[in-house]
Amino acid sequence: MRYHRVLLPLLLVAAWELAAYFIANPFILPSLTTVVPILANPMSMTYTLGTGSLLENAFASIQRVGLGFLLAASIAIPLGILMGRSVALTDLLDSPIELLRPIPPLAWVPLALAWFKIGLTSIVFIIFIGAFFPILLNTVDGVRAVKKTWVEVATTLGASERQILTKVVLPGAAPTVWTGLRVGFGIAWMCVVAAEWLPGISQGLGYLILYAYNFGQTNLIIAGMVVIGLIGLAIDLVFKRVERRWFSWRELER
Amino acid sequence: MGLKLDGISKSFILEDGTEVRALDRITLEVSDSEFVSVLGPSGCGKTTLLRIVAGLERATVGTIVLDGETIEGPSPRMAMIFQEYSLYPWRSVLANIEFGLEIKGLAGEERRDRALSYLDLVGLREFAGRYPYELSGGMRQRVAVARALAIEPAILLMDEPFGALDAQTRNMLQKELLEIWEKTKKTVLFVTHSVDEAVFLSDRIVVLSPRPGRIQEVVPIDLPRPRERTSVEFARIRRYVLDHMENMAVSSKV
Numbered sequence A: 001m002r003y004h005r006v007l008l009p010l011l012l013v014a015a016w017e018l019a020a021y022f023i024a025n026p027f028i029l030p031s032l033t034t035v036v037p038i039l040a041n042p043m044s045m046t047y048t049l050g051t052g053s054l055l056e057n058a059f060a061s062i063q064r065v066g067l068g069f070l071l072a073a074s075i076a077i078p079l080g081i082l083m084g085r086s087v088a089l090t091d092l093l094d095s096p097i098e099l100l101r102p103i104p105p106l107a108w109v110p111l112a113l114a115w116f117k118i119g120l121t122s123i124v125f126i127i128f129i130g131a132f133f134p135i136l137l138n139t140v141d142g143v144r145a146v147k148k149t150w151v152e153v154a155t156t157l158g159a160s161e162r163q164i165l166t167k168v169v170l171p172g173a174a175p176t177v178w179t180g181l182r183v184g185f186g187i188a189w190m191c192v193v194a195a196e197w198l199p200g201i202s203q204g205l206g207y208l209i210l211y212a213y214n215f216g217q218t219n220l221i222i223a224g225m226v227v228i229g230l231i232g233l234a235i236d237l238v239f240k241r242v243e244r245r246w247f248s249w250r251e252l253e254r
Numbered sequence B: 001m002g003l004k005l006d007g008i009s010k011s012f013i014l015e016d017g018t019e020v021r022a023l024d025r026i027t028l029e030v031s032d033s034e035f036v037s038v039l040g041p042s043g044c045g046k047t048t049l050l051r052i053v054a055g056l057e058r059a060t061v062g063t064i065v066l067d068g069e070t071i072e073g074p075s076p077r078m079a080m081i082f083q084e085y086s087l088y089p090w091r092s093v094l095a096n097i098e099f100g101l102e103i104k105g106l107a108g109e110e111r112r113d114r115a116l117s118y119l120d121l122v123g124l125r126e127f128a129g130r131y132p133y134e135l136s137g138g139m140r141q142r143v144a145v146a147r148a149l150a151i152e153p154a155i156l157l158m159d160e161p162f163g164a165l166d167a168q169t170r171n172m173l174q175k176e177l178l179e180i181w182e183k184t185k186k187t188v189l190f191v192t193h194s195v196d197e198a199v200f201l202s203d204r205i206v207v208l209s210p211r212p213g214r215i216q217e218v219v220p221i222d223l224p225r226p227r228e229r230t231s232v233e234f235a236r237i238r239r240y241v242l243d244h245m246e247n248m249a250v251s252s253k254v
């Protein structure tokens, strides 16, 4: 590894420690020595103010995101395929989608509470909203970008509509759909943290960091933030890996 | 028996309501195992004609008759090779050739063996596992030829398949195509705007006028194969065809 890749992080850590030493107020800036033990013991109950271990909180968040994200994907992908194939449907749905899309997912919170009350359904709904539009729009784009010639080759070889869908349209659109899933997951992960600030929630990384604030435990806030960042990063890496392994043809194709 | 184009005319109605006449009363019989080229200037309707024969487009007037039966859509007895690159970039070379066999429901060893034998025929055995983006233009068109041949059609429809290649590759592929044609005894309907290519390959050349494409002249070529491009006879026929095309160009300008 090139040394300057670790140089800056090391400097930042040093600067942090120095600043924490001079500020001398762990509520503003806790020393890293109080953050690291929390991260090093993710299964321990001692640091988390009775909310369950760090790992349990992370798991709760991942579960919620997973649910909302899968729901979004399972509606947005089929709908996107239909829209990509049918001009009439696109004309019909285009303006409502363009109207709804710019509304930030969190602006839906009051409505979600009114509809679904406090609880899992509301959170999943917010995540669903966050993930839905990038998946839908990328799927539509991907299906539209399927070359007419690809479809016609299949037609002349005697393919049925169904075969054209499964053997040409889906694989042809897959890389772009995957991009939509990746972007959608990123947004969903951001939404979950805020959605866990809703009343009536008692676990999750978002809940944990706000709860820690109420107790003045800034070291726990920071540990929670680090975990949120790391999980987001890890999942994005998985998405990228799959993209490189399966969908690199999109970039390599001349 | 064979392929019969009976009074084919085609008009496109554009969005603003104007009519573009692309083809005008094309009548042509192609006998079994015959190699017929359709030659004409750009935009005269060659692609349109081939698409109508392939069942991708409907004639405004006229019918296509194959072995005594009028055909209404794509027929498994014909395979088309497109003017632009048409391979599936997410499939390996072998999987591309297997595509038509998959559509037909052929499976396992049999499908693989058949695909491999056609890969052999175009001399690309060692590229079976490669992907289209790893191939040169000439190799890609060879794969497209193998994919078309693999479904074992009686008729090959070829739309300027070598148009995008450099002269040397082009000459090589023309030779290879003739060898394949002699081996497999397919009927070939070959579209080109190169006089040289048409004279080198064909039993007969059908010369189309500028748009709307009308049959201007049918030139039989009974030179023995392999033909020598530098021979006097070759030059004479080429001159003859060229004169016809130039006359048309002049008369259409007046």
Ligand SMILES: Nc1ncnc2c1ncn2[C@@H]1O[C@H](COP(=O)(O)OP(=O)(O)OP(=O)(O)O)[C@@H](O)[C@H]1O
Pocket (backbone or CB within 6 Å): B012, B013, B014, B020, B021, B022, B040, B041, B042, B043, B044, B045, B046, B047, B048, B049, B083, B193, B211
């Ligand atoms: N779908 C379509 N809608 C409207 N006009 C069309 C359509 N397809 C073809 N045309 C028109 O019909 C004419 C013939 O087109 P075609 O593609 O058959 O020509 P071509 O002889 O194959 O030309 P080239 O040698 O450049 O490939 C052109 O004027 C073209 O603009």
Ligand SMILES: [Mg+2]
Pocket (backbone or CB within 6 Å): B046, B047, B048, B083, B159
């Ligand atoms: Mg053309």
